[in-house]
Amino acid sequence: GPLARAIRAKLDAALQPTHLQVLDESSRHGGPPGAETHFAVVVVSGRFTGLSPLQRHRLVHAALRTELAGPLHALAIVARTPQQWESDPHVPPRPPCLGGSKHEQRRD
Amino acid sequence: MSGLVRAAWRLVGATAAGRGRAGRALSQAGTGTGGGGGGAEGGGSGSGSREAVERLVRAHPVVVFMKGSPAQPLCGFSNAVVQILRLHGVEDYRAHDVLQDPDLRQGIKNYSNWPTIPQVYLNGEFVGGCDILLQMHQNGDLVEELKKLGIRSALLDAEKEKDQDKK
Numbered sequence: 039g040p041l042a043r044a045i046r047a048k049l050d051a052a053l054q055p056t057h058l059q060v061l062d063e064s065s066r067h068g069g070p071p072g073a074e075t076h077f078a079v080v081v082v083s084g085r086f087t088g089l090s091p092l093q094r095h096r097l098v099h100a101a102l103r104t105e106l107a108g109p110l111h112a113l114a115i116v117a118r119t120p121q122q123w124e125s126d127p128h129v130p131p132r133p134p135c136l137g138g139s140k141h142e143q144r145r146d
Numbered sequence: 147m148s149g150l151v152r153a154a155w156r157l158v159g160a161t162a163a164g165r166g167r168a169g170r171a172l173s174q175a176g177t178g179t180g181g182g183g184g185g186a187e188g189g190g191s192g193s194g195s196r197e198a199v200e201r202l203v204r205a206h207p208v209v210v211f212m213k214g215s216p217a218q219p220l221c222g223f224s225n226a227v228v229q230i231l232r233l234h235g236v237e238d239y240r241a242h243d244v245l246q247d248p249d250l251r252q253g254i255k256n257y258s259n260w261p262t263i264p265q266v267y268l269n270g271e272f273v274g275g276c277d278i279l280l281q282m283h284q285n286g287d288l289v290e291e292l293k294k295l296g297i298r299s300a301l302l303d304a305e306k307e308k309d310q311d312k313k
Contacts, residue, residue, distance in 0.1 A: 067222075091274060091277075091278045091281055091282075092272075092273070092274050092278060095274065095275075095277070095278065096259075096260075099260070099261055106261040106262075107261075112223070112262060113261075113262060114223075114276075114277055115277050116277070130280060130284075132222070133222035133223055133225060133226040133276065134222050134225075135221070135222045
């Protein structure tokens with residue numbers, strides 16, 4: 039979808055990843071398939087070298103600032119250096135949704 | 147789910163919910179401002195102000211901003227944080243339900259410059275969200291960080307028990 043494409047484009051530009059996965063997980067959070075509200079990204083980039091997990095996630099957030107201020111409601115991030123990805127290309131399983139979106143009074 | 151665990155959750159939930167209820171009452175009274183009760187923040191600063199958030203994150207070594215409560219998380223990512231803390235035997239922490247307080251929800255994002263919930267603070271310092279806490283749990287960093295706060299992770303005792311059984 040369009041948001042997935044925008045996310046991919048922004049992350050490509052900001053982080054020049056050697057590996058990038060952009061997954062629309064909205065349907066796992068009670069939305070219809072293709073809702074484009076909840077995403078997971080797996081970003082493998084040399085730009086992460088020497089950065090703490092917090093710093094890496096902030097880089098990802100910075101690249102997606104506009105999207106996060108808009109339709110992007112939740113973002114799960116896996117951020118690894120190419121070396122880390124080579125030794126461990128495993129992505130931890132996503133926690134199950136507990137229907138949080140249904141409890142929203144308004145979208146943030 | 148064992149009765150013991152459920153009881154522990156109720157305890158945490160009661161503490162957190164009690165705090166949450168107080169917070170809600172303050173923000174709902176008098177059109178969302180600090181409220182007139184004793185000890186309320188100064189004029190103009192609601193529950194989402196920098197000062198209010200600062201007070202919350204410094205109130206306890208472990209503070210979590212989440213959706214729902216530890217007894218009843220309303221989001222998978224928030225629940226993951228609760229579960230990880232529980233694994234480490236951390237039952238005494240401050241949990242704030244942002245779904246109950248839109249001002250706090252926006253305020254905490256401004257404070258940490260972090261766009262999503264849940265948010266975990268250790269010793270007043272923002273540590274990250276669910277993904278980062280999970281990483282810290284998996285690589286042993288969380289045990290170390292808890293140790294710095296004088297909190298002994300339950301996982302260390304579990305390890306010790308295992309070793310003693312072997313002997």
